[in-house]
């Protein structure tokens with residue numbers, strides 16, 4: 001058998017600190033390595049595998065579509081794209097959709113749309129206010145938008161027009177707003193920043209401020225959308241509606257697909273002002289349609305809410321037992337466990353040895369983003385493994 005990890009070091013640019021595990025197969029919430037060892041997957045393709053690995057409904061839709069039509073230029077109408085756009089609009093507060101291939105690209109498109117809105121309706125305003133600790137992607141503009149210096153520093157100078165302010169602080173947004181501001185862009189819950197939940201009234205206050213100033217509110221629901229936080233979209237839990245929303249990750253079960261959606265008033269692109277070769281191709285949209293249909297028809301978001309609550313309860317009991325657990329927080333099946341020490345890396349390895357995959361979101365915090373189809377049994381299994389791993393760290 002090849003030494004895949006050695007070959008990776010030889011041929012691949014090392015940008016990712018990988019866990020020493022080569023995965024070859026997945027089914028539901030389980031994955032297997034090249035030696036046939038089984039793992040319970042609480043990383044879920046980084047919040048992508050909402051329906052688990054190789055969900056039959058999606059595998060069948062993709063297989064069928066692959067026999068019919070995989071790619072056609074966006075110069076032509078294709079049916080899966082239109083069906084998915086209709087499903088998204090019917091199940092959200094937005095009116096129009098544009099498809100692309102990733103989260104960063106969806107955010108880029110959303111920001112171009114906001115700038116175009118600024119040109120047309122706000123006297124050329126182009127600045128976008130984003131928050132510190134946010135993550136919006138890896139393109140140059142999204143690195144500038146993401147308020148995380150570690151992603152920004154290696155690439156200065158960055159594109160102009162992004163103001164990073166403190167998260168969960170509406171006053172900071174107010175202070176940063178000028179006549180040059182065309183939009184505020186937020187993750188409803190900061191995912192990569194460490195699963196940071198907003199205060200109850202934050203999003204409503206930001207919405208009210210945007211309305212008062214006539215600027216757009218863009219919600220990046222790339223990680224929180226498609227049922228992850230316990231409702232189809234996280235904004236539903238905060239009693240507000242965005243003008244623009246971006247999606248990717250959980251939208252198509254791992255076939256690359258991103259989207260940005262806008263209210264009619266913000267849908268201001270004219271012919272030729274945006275485009276994509278692959279974006280919205282029939283294969284990706286067949287996967288997206290099958291995924292979203294399944295999520296809606298089977299109330300997968302409701303399952304995420306219930307099972308997520310149970311996961312939080314189980315983690316709370318671990319917190320009673322281990323004094324160094326300082327916080328348990330989350331929403332649906334996007335959950336973090338924080339420690340007083342930087343032990344997340346060793347816990348990832350300790351869980352791996354016991355057959356559980358988890359993510360180190362910060363040096364002192366683990367994140368859980370399992371498939372949304374899991375039940376209490378999988379939570380019990382993961383909690384028991386975590387318990388042993390945590391005991392190992394203290395002893």
Ligand SMILES: Cc1ncc(COP(=O)(O)O)c(C=O)c1O
Nearest residue numbers: 102103104135136137191222223
């Ligand atoms: C909230 C959010 N926005 C954008 C992105 C970027 O998505 P992608 O990696 O598909 O470009 C991510 C990825 O983690 C994300 O969590």
